[in-house]
Amino acid sequence: MRMDFKYLKEYLGWLYYQYLLITGIYVLEPWEKSIFNSVLFSSMAMVIYASYAFVPVHVRLALKFFSGICGEQPERTMALIN
Amino acid sequence: MTESSANKPANGQVCHRVKNGVKPGRNGFIKNHHHYHHQQPMYCYPEDKVQHTACNGSSSLGLYSRPFIESFEETPMLVAVLTYMGYGILTIFGYLRDFLRDWKIERCHIAREREEQRDFVPLYQDFENFYTRNLYMRIRDSWNRPICSVPGAKVDLVERVSPDYNWTFDYTGKVVEGVINMGSYNYLGFAExxxxxxxxxxxxxxxxxxxxxxxxxxxxxxxRHEEMEELVAKFLGVESAMAFGMGFATNSMNIPALTGKGCLILSDELNHASLVLGARLSGSTIRVFKHNNMQSLEKMLRDAIVHGQPRTHRPWKKILILVEGIYSMEGSIVRLPEVIALKKRYRAYLYLDEAHSIGALGPGGRGVVDYFGLDPRDVDVMMGTFTKSFGAAGGYIGGRKELMEYLRSHSHSAVYAASMSPPVVEQIIASMKCIMGEDGTTLGRDRVQQLAENTLYFRRRLTEMGFIIYGNNDSPVVPMMLYMPAKIGAFGREMLKRNIGVVVVGFPATPIIESRARFCISAAHTKDMLDTALSVISEVGDLLQVKYSRQKRLPSLD
Known part of the structure; x- marks a missing residue:
């Protein structure tokens, strides 16, 4: 169990190092790193929260709209043609 | 061994990948705006996805005595995108820091305009200055490391720390001992x-x-000077030679003596700054052909002969082709047999800069001419330096006797420069005699062979590990691609932590996304040193995730 925890910690450390290298913030000073991280993580948190709060409502509305188009339209048009 | 699109045999269909990301016309102005209708490149292996593989006709059939294998693997798309993103992020923070400096929130450590110069033309506003201030300074500890021993196979570094993120350095008084030196141009190990x-x-x-x-x-x-010049001429196999105290000036001061107004210079796009400076100082028209691309060179030669000088259409007085033996940033070797064939066909002159290849290539260490088994008299101007393989300083020019006599009286660096220091001259004589075997031993020849073996071994192992390695299989300059800006600094630091000194190369010397580490193999490296270096490179490569290559290779047994 303890070994697993240590392994996980090492893996997270490696992942953070890769994140530093790929974004290029490896070369920045600590205060710049924290600015970048806080901007990135806060915007990501906002995106996640927004998708949690608003996406289900939109999906339900969209479903209703499309079922309105696809589900009932054919019969009425048929009636009109007749 | 699998035959990949980037690995091309020279006999038969020779393919050459045009480097992407490098604009032609990088060194020197193309003054005459002819539109070259580039022929549609024939793709050698249509089933492959590498798009930039153009063939060099069949004119090269039988010109090479040995396989000419040169590879420039394409940048993976994802890596290129992430590299640009990294530069984008760093540029944003650069602007932030510039803003803080401008508003005096942060102290500016670097040179800037004085208060009374505020309304004058800005001096530190262009991209290069921005780059130096905001990107280079952050990883400056990977360059200009002070050393305190002879830069042989191992070197001692002066330890330094920076209290303010590389703006200033303090020396701790300690010495980092026994760092394996993979960065010196000490090809034959004469730096002793x-x-x-x-x-x-x-x-x-x-x-x-x-x-x-x-x-x-x-x-x-x-x-001693006379003796050295005779020896150099004998070594090169030319009629006469002359030496200068500075390699850079050999190029930049002699090209203006050779060509002038009304002459045309055809220059490889990746030529060294000294050749570019010389060509510009000469006042000739400069046209730049694609790196090592014989189709491009032939097109320009043909065009120059058909159209002549712009407007007047008089024929060019002289056409001079400027090429290097080994290109120090790409590790590629010039396609000299084809260049000579073209030069003879179109009656042009050839200026060959052997700064890196002299001593390092060929069975006798006589440079790229020896490597291809050609006649040195086919090259009109043989230029090279003593700085690299010979462990000395200065440069030479070799060629016909009339040419040397002309240069002796017309070249600025021959007329005005102080003569070479006698100990340096003696180092050249001694090392050159050693290479030629005139000292009665085979030590020099052993060194040349050792270098060739080391090069093949090191390149093969790196390729097997999955790194992207540029250049020719026989070139002792081994560029390894890093791409991302943060990895330049990280690679240099992590390697030094593990006691290996490497050279990392970034933007002004390379295209912006093609940052790399460059290893220079030396005959002084023992197999143990190379194995240590290789295992460390592999370890750091895994840590930094720079094993980008997507070509499948079968590891050979040894």
């Missing part, structure tokens, strides 16, 4: 402070002193 060459130089210092403070044409001409 003991042994035959060092003893000879010391002896000459006692006899002649360190310099004569005069030019060759006045009182500075010593018997």
């Amino acid at each position: 402070n003991t042994g035959y060459c060092a003893d000879a130089s010391a002896e000459v210092t006692m006899k002649y002193g360190v310099g004569v403070a005069s030019t060759r044409q006045e009182m500075g001409n010593l018997d």
Whole structure:
């Protein structure tokens, strides 16, 4: 169990190092790193929260709209043609 | 061995990948705006996805005595995108820091305009300055490391720390000992402070002193200089040769003596700054052909002969082709047999800069001409330096006797420069005699062979590990691609932590996304050192995730 925890910690450390290298913030000073991280993580948190709060409502509305188009339209048009 | 699109055999269909990301016209102005209708490149292996593989006709059939394998693997798309993103992020933070400096929130450590110069033309506003200030300074500790021993196979570094993120450095007084040196151009390992060459130089210092403070044409001409020039001519296999105290000036001051107004210079796009400077100073028209691309060169030669000079359409007085033996940033070797064939066909002159290849290539260490088994008299101007393989300083020019006599009286660096220091001259004589075997031993030849073996071994192992390696299989300059800006700094630091000194190369010297680490193999490296270096490179490569290559290779058994 303890070994697993240590392994996980090492893996997270490696992942953070890769994140530093790929974004290029490896070369920045600590205060710049924290600015970048806080901007990135806060915007990501906002995106996640927004998708949690608003996406289900939109999906339900969209479903209703499309079922309105696809589900009932054919019969009425048929009636009109007749 | 699998036959990949980037690995091309020279006999038969020769393919050449045009480097992407490098604009033609990088060195020098193309003054005459002809539109070259580039022929549609024929793709050698249509089933492959590498798009930039153009063939060099069948004119090269049978010109090469040995396989000419050169590879430039394409940048993976994802890596390119992430690299640009990284530069984007760093640029944003650069602007933030510039803003803080401008509003005096942060102290500016670097040179800037004074208060009273506020309304003048800005001096530090262009991209290069921005880059230096905001990107280079952050990883500056990977460059210009002070050393305190002879830069042989191992080197001692002066330890330094920076209290303010590389704006200033403090010396701790400690020495980092025994760092394996993968960065010096010490191809044959003549950078030594003991042994035959060092003893000879010391002896000459006692006899002649360190310099004569005069030019060759006045009182500075010593018997050692004459002896060296004769030896250089013999070594190169040319009629006559002359030496200069500075390699860079050899190029930049002699090209203006050779060509002038009404002449055309055809220059490879990746030529060294000294060749570019020389070409610009000469006042000739400069046209730039794609790196090592014979189709591009032939097109330009043909065009120059058909159209002549712009507007007047008079024929060009001279056409000079400028090429290098080994290109120091790409590790590629010039396609000399094809260049010579073209030069003969179109009656042009050839200027060959062997700065890196002299001593390092060919069975006898006589450079790229020896490597291809060609006649040195086919190259009109043979230029090279003593700085690299010979462990000395200065440069030489070799060629026909009339040419040398002309240059002796017309070249600026021959007329005005102080003569070479006698100990340096002696180092050249001793090391050159050693390579030629005139000292009665096979030490020099052994070194040349050792270098060739080391190069093949090192390149093969790196390729097997999955790194992207540029250049020719036989070139002792081994560029390894890093791409991302943060990885330049990280690679240099992590390697030094593990006691290996490497050179990392970034933007002004390479295209912006093609940052790389460059290893220079030396004959002084033992197999143990190379194995240590390789295992460390592999470890750091895994840590930084720079094993980008997507080509499948079968590891060979050894």
